[in-house]
Amino acid sequence: MRKNKDYLNDQSELKTKIGNLEAENEKLRMQLRDRTMLEERYERLENTNKQLNEQLEEKNNEISEYENQIQSIPNLEAELHEIRQQKNEKENECDEYRNQIDALQCELRYLSEPADVISELQAELIQLKMENKDYREKQSIHACTTCMDQPRNVLFMPCLHFTCCSSCAYKTEQCSICRMRIMGKVEVYQ
Numbered sequence: 001m002r003k004n005k006d007y008l009n010d011q012s013e014l015k016t017k018i019g020n021l022e023a024e025n026e027k028l029r030m031q032l033r034d035r036t037m038l039e040e041r042y043e044r045l046e047n048t049n050k051q052l053n054e055q056l057e058e059k060n061n062e063i064s065e066y067e068n069q070i071q072s073i074p075n076l077e078a079e080l081h082e083i084r085q086q087k088n089e090k091e092n093e094c095d096e097y098r099n100q101i102d103a104l105q106c107e108l109r110y111l112s113e114p115a116d117v118i119s120e121l122q123a124e125l126i127q128l129k130m131e132n133k134d135y136r137e138k139q140s141i142h143a144c145t146t147c148m149d150q151p152r153n154v155l156f157m158p159c160l161h162f163t164c165c166s167s168c169a170y171k172t173e174q175c176s177i178c179r180m181r182i183m184g185k186v187e188v189y190q
């Protein structure tokens, strides 16, 4: 009998233990689930952190590149200044060459059309000769026939020849045209 009672006691004790163990097991399973979730979250966070680090590194590279560019600004300004000076010099040179080209083109035009130039000059020469002749003729009509310089302004009496200027007439006793003795000299005003 005693053995049976002990056995019953043992059995209920075992049941209690099993119940406790099951509860413990459930608790552990919950903890395991929590841990898995935490691990997953940790992994996600780690991935995010990794991505952020990569982005940070990229930004740092960009910054150092910008810093290099900023440091090179004074050099660039000096270079720009030099380039501007060279540009001005080249522009001046260009102007000079352009002037030379213009001059050469003028010369070339004359050289390529020599016949035209010569005939132009010949026409001009003829014109000048005619003008000169006209001038001489006009001058000789009105000039004193003795000095060929001063205008005629003395009329000889009585032959009425009008060939002499007053200064030549002063020294003249005989008309140079008709050889008649001059009896009077009339000064004529125009």
Ligand SMILES: [Zn+2]
Pocket (backbone or CB within 6 Å): 144, 145, 146, 147, 148, 149, 150, 164, 165, 166, 167, 168, 169
């Ligand atoms: Zn005269």
Ligand SMILES: [Zn+2]
Pocket (backbone or CB within 6 Å): 156, 159, 160, 161, 175, 176, 177, 178, 179, 180
């Ligand atoms: Zn006379």
